[in-house]
Amino acid sequence: MSGASIEFRRVSKAFGDRRVLREVSLEIRAGETCVLLGPSGCGKTTLLRLVNRLEEADSGEVLFAGREVARWDPVALRRRIGYAIQSVGLFPHLPVRANVELVPRLLGWTRERRRARAIEMLRLVGLDPEDVGRRKPHQLSGGQRQRVGVARALAADPEALLLDEPFGAVDPIARGRLQSEFRSLSRRLGMTVLFVTHDVREAFRLADRIAVVAEGVIQQVAPPAKLRSAPASGIVEALVRGAETEPAP
Template sequence: MIQLLKVTKTYGQRQAVAGLSLDIGPGEFVVLIGPSGSGKSTTLRLINRLVEFDTGSLRFAGQDIRSFAPEALRRRMGYAIQSVGLFPHWTVEKNIATVPRLLGWPAARTAARVHELLELLQLDPAQFARRYPHELSGGQQQRVGVARALAADPEVLLMDEPFGALDPVTRLALQQELKRIHTLSGKTIVLVTHDIDEALYLGGRIVLFREGRVVQDGSPLALLTRPADGFVSDFLGRSELGLKRLGLGTVADRLRPGEPAGGDPVRSDANLREALSAFFVQGRESLPVVDAQGRPAGALHLVDLLAAHPASPPAAAAGEGA
């Protein structure tokens, strides 16, 4: 889908991207993460030609990216950023319809797509379609920004710190929405963030940058269990690696089906880190578990949670896939 081979980008004396090689396949959810100035956002902008690379090769859908007109390329790649950038004097429906209208879609098709996306992002069309951006909360504006990026059904969704300015509750809700959209659509998503917890929650694959280069490329579990070096351990939060690893498993993985237990229930799709918090809050050694519909599913025991250490995968080599 997207291939970068020995790509470089230099600003003055500073090399923002240094000989980067990266292959992103169809349907992947790849998170680019690293310190400020590490090259992750520059890489994202190289992909949709908001920035032109200096040397190397960059291909999209099997073709040299420079063979595409920039406008045509960007219509195949949705782009969502932290500042949203909605047009203030346009309604929500008109903002979402920006690219379909540029592409000359019939009015009926455009209206149907706007309605579909508002429902997908859990914004009631009857309530929100004719509102203006200033009438929306920050989280609602960000949902509209994501809907606009998806409006023309792009093959790739690029996202640069899309939830960085939101409060933690709204941020989590939108992260959950994005995971659901990825599951439903199967689109290729490339997201930049500085938040390691967001990366671990969203990414099927994490690419960690440092000084324009890839330090480690692999699954969340691979990075947590076999960090390539001390920098990776420190960036992930060396003292919290165990807790972060718990966040990758779900209650359903450690459930004892059919067992009764006292206390307030936890959901089977909650992660084990959330379950650990529930154990401490309630001061119990076992908790009842319910499924997504609230039906009893069994019990979770603290001893099972603390013993939940799946076999470690082989280390992802520093720069693997890069």
């Protein structure tokens, strides 16, 4: 299945008195990987959660596949969008494989098709489907759990993926490998990816375009190379320079 476009049009959102997003506009093309990069609390996670309606915008519009998300049935919308978060939220009472099979199960796939897909997805994220697949989530390391989270998000051929720091708990070496595998995978599948991170290095590795978010506003949207050569503001420049002075892993 190919990707669907995502678009934000002058979206604002406040939690109480705190305005987290101020008239944000951003267009993510079908099949593109766009990374939302910014410090914690800048509003990037909220932006992500507006797409699958875990949050509702106060004003402005969010579009998925050209249609306003407010006009989608939330359940139908969410089943077409893979979603993985840093804290993963695996279901502790189900074995890993059943966790990965869940969205296909909700969609009514046959048992054989589900099973085959779960095995395929676990292999894809570098986990042994026979061994790890039978275990319960609490028997896995933090990094393994996050990989299962990504496998679960991928399982039902989503048109778009929403990922919020999905590799945060993976150790640096495995993370690098996972990032490059993920990059080739999302390209191959042609999925639209919206990826939230505060890790500049990760953003540069994965993104077709990076949207730098700070103080509830998008500072700049550009391909990684352009962000480096022509930062639009002091905030962007400081962020990018920070990454270059970081020691290599």
